[in-house]
Amino acid sequence: MADKKLVEEITSMEEDFAQWYTDVCIKAEMIAYSQIKGFMVIKPWGYAVWERMQALLDARFKATGVENVYMPMLIPESLLNKEEELVEGFAPEVAWVTSGGSEPLTERYCVRPTSETLFSEFYQTDVHSYRDLPKVYNQWCSVVRWEKETRPVLRSREFLWQEGHTVHATAEEARERTQQMLNVYADFLAEDMAIPTVRGRKTDKEKFAGAEATYTVEALMHDGRALQSGTSHDFGDKFAKAYDIRFTDRDNQLKYAFQTSWGLSTRAIGAMIMVHGDDRGLVLPPRVAPLQICVVPIQQKKEGVLDKAFEIKELLTGAGFRVKVDDTEKSPGYKFAECEMHGIPLRVEIGPRDIEKGVCVIVRRDNGEKAEVEIDKLADTAAALLEQIQKDMLAKASAFMEEHTYSASGAEEFRQLFAEKTGFVKAMWCGDRACEEKIKEELGVTSRCMPFEQEKVGETCACCGKPAVKMVCWGRAY
């Protein structure tokens, strides 16, 4: 049967999670592979999700005083070289432009992998006085990083993101902004994308090249692996010193400025797929779903059915929802499967018998629950259900994360947990990079962060047994 086919085409999560993920990306028409190795095409459904995410996140940014700008796509090699750690961090993975038109360039330009250098150069010329501060700028753009191994949406050689870059008069203000933006990410992920995260600080080993401190929101995928879903960096005055960003303060002294940067990318779409998806495909949280309700007419050739379906669409659109009618020639069953594959939160079915009774059937994507609803009450019911779905999805993902977060009080338990379980493991750490590296090498897991909410899950380092200074959240990461 046609309506089974679409579903059968995807691998089940249990059988092969990685293949399931790729299948969903492709079959839900989020992306297509491009013939250019490591680059993806973002298809209309995937891009519409990104547009929703952009609108919601951008509004959150603007509420905190962020202004959008646009910086050049290319960075001269000499500019990149000014900050040593940044060069070391990014040079191995940038694409180099060596000629413009038929002329070779006198200096190589790289396609931006991130734009700290460009913002710093701009601030160097644009910031003179404390009156010019702070500047809280952001740009939405694409960046290129020449990854060796790629994976749809999660790791591609080009991706879309926003990168915020701010400059402040004091170290404290920069630190506050760094944490503020991390909280914006965590709230956006939880409230809009229904993705719970662990908030914390990266260890020195895992922090951003050139940052004084990197904060992160770490999400847990359905296969128990971690995904870094947004980061925020406090640069102190390091970049200001490298790029000579100085301002005259109120006390008439010339001082170095303090900077931050923070980014969230299309990777977060990958997180959403792997947190909420199931064997029928994508499950979209109502707030980011490009379409919230799909109306499927039953026996649509019978008189009045299509009219009623479009009447319902008008009714729901008028109530502020994003709605379509699927009036194609496909069978209702096939349409149901398509709605499910695309993750549309609600499906409304309307047929001749429903019309007679003045009702329709409404079906939730997240849990499959069906209900018969009077058409007069449909808008109210849909509003309540969409709100409920948004809540339930977060609750379900939070419960999953909680169930898959373990604590190890000592070294043995730590190893055993990673041998038997998948998920986050909280354990104590002595603060020594050598231990961190040893754990990574032996167990294949990395320190995701030092959570803001510290607990004393043990006394000693889960690696070396020395006195511990921090609790770290460990995991196998994407």
Place this chain on the structure above:
Amino acid sequence: MADKKLVEEITSMEEDFAQWYTDVCIKAEMIAYSQIKGFMVIKPWGYAVWERMQALLDARFKATGVENVYMPMLIPESLLNKEEELVEGFAPEVAWVTSGGSEPLTERYCVRPTSETLFSEFYQTDVHSYRDLPKVYNQWCSVVRWEKETRPVLRSREFLWQEGHTVHATAEEARERTQQMLNVYADFLAEDMAIPTVRGRKTDKEKFAGAEATYTVEALMHDGRALQSGTSHDFGDKFAKAYDIRFTDRDNQLKYAFQTSWGLSTRAIGAMIMVHGDDRGLVLPPRVAPLQICVVPIQQKKEGVLDKAFEIKELLTGAGFRVKVDDTEKSPGYKFAECEMHGIPLRVEIGPRDIEKGVCVIVRRDNGEKAEVEIDKLADTAAALLEQIQKDMLAKASAFMEEHTYSASGAEEFRQLFAEKTGFVKAMWCGDRACEEKIKEELGVTSRCMPFEQEKVGETCACCGKPAVKMVCWGRAY
């Protein structure tokens, strides 16, 4: 005086139009020069204008069924080479990426100057049947063209734009879409940006590399020079043949598909500056103005003044307008000058004496008209004024274009007009490319388009005197 300074810093239009234009771009904080030759930084005010333009144009697109997508930023040389004319047209001005990370690439990639090749490659794999057609895709992105001479906003080595790329089952449908999108541009420019344009078809000499027909909207700047403000291309099945885009039609025959593309860029911001600006700076049409009203408190340290100013802001924001209060330490006069420089359509002044009387003063940016308004009636007055400004700006620009559009019935008059006047000159043309080239060489003017609204302004070609086939609109172009 401080409030004079900002204004005095810009050159007057009469004195030096090019310098005036650059001054406005910089002083109105639309852009900044980047230290990377030919690249610009789009500053918050400039980017906010672009965001408004994007929102308005994107809504017009979506109303005609356009879906947004995202294609890779890089194009392999072999892919670019598939369509001969396109390569010839763009190869001299692309930036080439030759290595990724530390590895040289086996094939050069260019940074997209435009994405016909990428969309064609995508359609080649994604279009199989007439059921897959049409596809009406668009992307918002940046492109790179290695221009030799650059000019702020108007011609830079990187610019932002949207590029629509569609594929259809029939030549007729493609032609209709090409014209439909040209009309979308013309309507957007007229209704949202208050920029009147001449719609027409480009001559073969001026059309897009690889297109069967290029349609254009041509605007007239305040210095009498023309600016191509949006183009729409009908490719027929040329690209389909080069990239092998075939589909099975209803009659079961395998057929080549038909394509279009259409683009509008940040150049249109340059048009807006040069059509509406004056010696006090930018003049923004209310629909695209990021802020529509600036409230300037007078004697703001007096009790109650700032409170009232913010109360007015709330009142106007609640009525749906984009409003700010300038509560900085600057003098009112300086604030007035800044509002004017940034082109904010309305300024509201509120001081202690106004508060006593329950009134405020409202000032139009476009014509300087002042009026005293009761605060109770302010929201209604502002709504009416913003609508009136939007209309008046279009009417003024239309009158200017009309006054500066001339008709030449013969060769002598044609030369004389361009010797004496600046603007559009309509003249008859024999259709011979040699005449077009001769006119360009001798007079420095180019054929802007063959207007859809043809008139018989003479009998014979304004160059060679042979029988004419078309009326052409000529001008000196940016």
